[in-house]
Amino acid sequence: MTRIETPDAPAPERFTDPAAAVARLESLYAEAVGFLGRHFATALDNGAPAARIRAFYPEIRVTTNSYAQVDSRLSFGHISVPGTYAATITRPDLFRNYLTQQIGLILENHGQPVQIGPSGTPIPVHFAVQGQGAITVPQEGAARFTLRDSFDVPDLSTTNDDIVNGTHTPMEGTAPLALFSAQRIDYSLARLSHYTATDPEHFQNHVLFTNYHFYVSEFEAYARACLADPDSGYTSFVATGNAEISDPDAPLPPSDKQPQMPTFHLKRADGSGVTLVNIGVGPSNAKTATDHIAVLRPHAWIMVGHCAGLRNTQALGDFVLAHAYLREDHVLDDDLPLWVPIPALAEIQIALEDAVAEVTALKGYDLKQIMRTGTVATIDNRNWELRDQSGPVQRLSQSRAVALDMESATIAANGFRFRVPYGTLLCVSDKPLHGELKLPGMASDFYKTQVSRHLRIGIRAMERLRNMPLERLHSRKLRSFDETAFL
Secondary structure (H helix, E strand, C coil): CCEECCCCCCCEEEEEEEHHHHHHHHHHHHHHHHHHHHHHHHHHHHHHCCCCCCEEEEEEEEECCCCCCCCCCCCCCCCCEEEEEEEEECCCCCCCHHHHHHHHHHHHHHCEEEEEEEECCCCCHHHHCCCCCCCCCCCCCCCCCCHHHHHHCCCCCCCCHHHCCCCCCCCCCCCECCCCHHHHHHHHHHHHHHCCCCCCHCCEEEEEECCCCCHHHHHHHHHHHHCCCCCCCEEEEEEEEEECCCCCCCCCCCCCCCCCCCEEEEECCCCCEEEECCCCHHHHHHHHHHHHHHHCCCCEEEEEEEECCCCCCCCCCCCCEEEEEEECCCCCCCCCCCCCCCCCCCCHHHHHHHHHHHHCCCCCHHHHEEEEEEEEEEEEECCCHHHHCHHHHHHHHCEEEEEEEHHHHHHHHHHHHHHEEEEEEEEEEEEEHEECCHHHHHHHHHHHHHHHHHHHHHHHHHHHHHHHHHHHCCCCCCCCCCCCCCC
């Protein structure tokens, strides 16, 4: 039998102070990844270790025997059925504020201590050495030893979306406390760095998605204006490659390579700033981005992209506030069946409509001159106009759709799936059913006049949401009747 070497496993401790509980999680995690990092570096230099090297994620565990009712207005922070609940934890330093809040609510609502100790889930060496200087895991066969014989590697049995998808089978006697396992979170943190070329630490609680790069330069200009205003509350701006500036006039070095989804962060000290992700065109990218950003537990995400207007009464530059979605993107069919409705969230809808009114100086009935509320259709075929239009146009008409794009329904549906408040405000850039195609001359003139205003509306909506109490923003519409206690 292979000998296994692990760090000394301290006995689990009970905590009634959330800050102390999180501090214990941080120390356990730091000890575990430090142990793996040291042994892995030695193995790279000297070959296979004499024993299998293993360390474990820390774990939060809580038990309650009471059916006591708590404030039913809250959508999270309480346990509905007595039992034992547990969650493996990674990067507690990154999630410190989130964990402190969630543990605090459990303590407040149930009066039971939380237990902190090592879990039974090994930390894959790939995730353990992320951020540890120059240490990287070589590809299979490149090291002087067989990696899997000496260290744990990612395991798909603990890296999945079974909990959020409602298909999870709990371990006997233990139910999940959180929506994601530690390995699932680690996987997404690594993917975020790869796809966005910015570290997860920079992501803010309010995320804007766009499908055109024209918004990026406008976002940078807005960010520099905020940094020049000492009363704005924003502290720095981060561009691809983790280039960070706090001086509004400081240059940004060019990125070594353009990532698949260029991402930019206008930061505040408490993480309540705004992140802009240029997901490009298509539902696949929209799903990929939201699959991974979801583990950061953002407070809201909103799509602010361009769309095809489907009504002859619309004009280029008009806005569309989605209140329903026709889902023909197909990328989420296996995770979220088409029969699942995606409701509009009042808090997001009001923030967006108020932001449009503020930026355009139009109110009430006059706002209808430039904005329609209706169904947005999302499809997976960019050149749908070239096919026989009788089928698609009939479905669009029957659904009462007013706009069509390739990302919005995906982002909204994944928001519903991951319990992240979502919304959509699109800008009409063409009207293919009425002879106004997105041609170079029309597009350039349109972009010059509309992008800045559209982006400012999205940011202003996020600033309104930032001032909303968290318990109001995280709507009960997003929670099932059998939910995890952690948001």
